Amino acid sequence: MSSQQQQFTQQLCDFLNSATTPFHAVVEISRRLEAAGFIRLAEDTSWQLEAGAKHYVVRNGSSIVAFVVGTKAGVEQGVRMVGAHTDSPCLMVKPVPERHSQGYFQLGVEVYGGALLNPWFDRDLSLAGRVSFQCEDGQLRTALIDFREAIAIIPSLAIHLDREANESRSINRQKDILPVLCQVDTGEQPEFRELLKVRLLQEHPDCAVDKVLDYELGFYDTQGAAVVGLKQEFLASARLDNLLSCYTGLQALLDSAGEQSALLVCNDHEEVGSLSATGAQGPLLRSVLQRLAGNGDNFAALTERSMMISADNAHGIHPNYADRHDENHGPLLNRGPVIKINANQRYASNSETSGLFRMLAAAENVAVQSFVVRTDMACGSTIGPITAGVTGVRTLDIGVPTFAMHSVRELAGTRDAWDLCRVLQRYYNYAGALAAT
Secondary structure, three states, X not given: OOXXXXXXXXXXXXXXXXXXXXXXXXXXXXXXXXXXXXXXXXXXXXXXXXXXXXXXXXXXXXXXXXXXXXXXXXXXXXXXXXXXXXXXXXXXXXXXXXXXXXXXEEEEEEEEOOOOOXXXXXXXXXXXXXXXXXXXXXXXXXXXXXXXOOOEEOXXXXXXXXXXXXXXXXXXXXXXXXXXXXXXXXXXXXXXXHHHHHHHHHHOOXXXXXXXXXXXXXXXXXXXXXXXXXXXXXXXXXXHHHHHHHHHHHHXXXXXXXXXXXXXXXXXXXXXXXXXXXXXXXXXXXXXXXXXXXXXXXXXXXXXXXXXXXXXXXXXXXXXXXXXOOOOXXXXXXXXXEEEOOOOOOOOOOHHHHHHHHHHHHHOXXXXXEEOOOOOOOOOOOHHHHHHHHHOOEEEEEEOEEEOOOOOOEEEEHHHHHHHHHHHHHXXXXXXXXXXX
C-alpha cells in the first residue's frame, strides 16, 4: 500500500468513525469543504456565482450539495456530478420508547431501512442524532448529540433456551431487538427525554435547555473502522454503505483541478426509498441545477451536457455463497470498482456512461468489473435511476465490492476505495464531451 493510499484509508476511517448519523456525516463533509475554501449558501437567498466559485448547500442537516463553477468550462458546458447517500440501516428510537421489564430499562426501536438484524445482537451500542428542544427563553433550537461510549446492548438468548437457534431462529422486530440500557430499582422510572436533556447540557453547555421536545436518534456499533486481513487488504466498518462513497466523492472533488464545473450530492433517505424533501426523489438537486443554469432553456441545455455518477456499494461475490451471483458477474474485492447494470432500469447505467467510465479508469490503470444480478433474483436499486428520472441527466451506477451489506459491520477492499477516488478525480477533471455525438 502506497503512502498516499495509506493516508487516504486512514482519513476514510476517521470520517467513518465521526459520521455516526446522516447529520454528523453532513457536519464532517461541511467541515472538510470549508477547510478547502468552500462557502455555504442559503437556499432562501439569491446566488451570485462566478467562475472559480466553490460553494455548498445543506438541507435538513442531513443532505448536502457541493459544487465548483469551472474556471475554464462554466456550468453552461455541463456539470460532472457524483451522487451518494448519507443514511444507513439502523435502529431508530421510537417517540415514547421507555420499556421496563424484569428490572431492566430498555428502549423501543424501529428498524430504519433494510437492516440485516442478526449482527446487531451482542454489540456495544451507542446513540446519536438530532434533538429539538425549548430553551429557557422559550426559543426552539436543535442540536446534535452523540453519546460515543457504549450505553446499550441487545443480548442474545442463550442457545440452552433455544436449541434450534442455529437452524431456525427468527427475529421479531417488535420484541426481540429492544436494547438494554441499565438496571433500575423498584419504582424507578427513567424518562428518556430527561436523559437527553442531561446529555445536551454535557455536549452543549451554553444551550440553556428547558425541555426536550423531540428527536431523531439511532443506535450504532461503537467498534471503530479498522484495516484487517493478513495483508491489510480489507476495511471493516459500520456504514460503509454508503459513507465510503460520500467520502470518496468528496475527496475526488477536493483534489480536482477546478477547471471543469463539478458537483457532489449526498442525499439522505436512500435506504427508505428516497422520497423526501432531502432524498434523491425530492427537489434538492434539481433546485440547485436550476439555479446554476439560470433559466428554463439553460436548464435543459445544462442537463443535456451533464452526467451523474451514482456511487453506491456493489455486492462482492462471497466465497461461501458464490452461487448467489451470476457466474460471469461476481465482483471481487480489491479488483476494481464495479459498473452496475440492470436491463429493467434498477440501475441507470447505459453503454454511453459505462464506456466513459471504462475509458477514464483505463487512463488511471484501474481495473473495472461488472455486476448483473442473477436473472432469477430480485435486483436492488440506488439513487441512480431516481436522479436520472428527476433531473433528466444521463447517469452511471458504480460502486466498490462489499460483503455483508446492511450489516452492523460491513467489509470492503482498501484498494477499491482508493482506485475509485482516482477515477472520480479524473472524471471531475475530464475536459472532453460527456456524450457521444
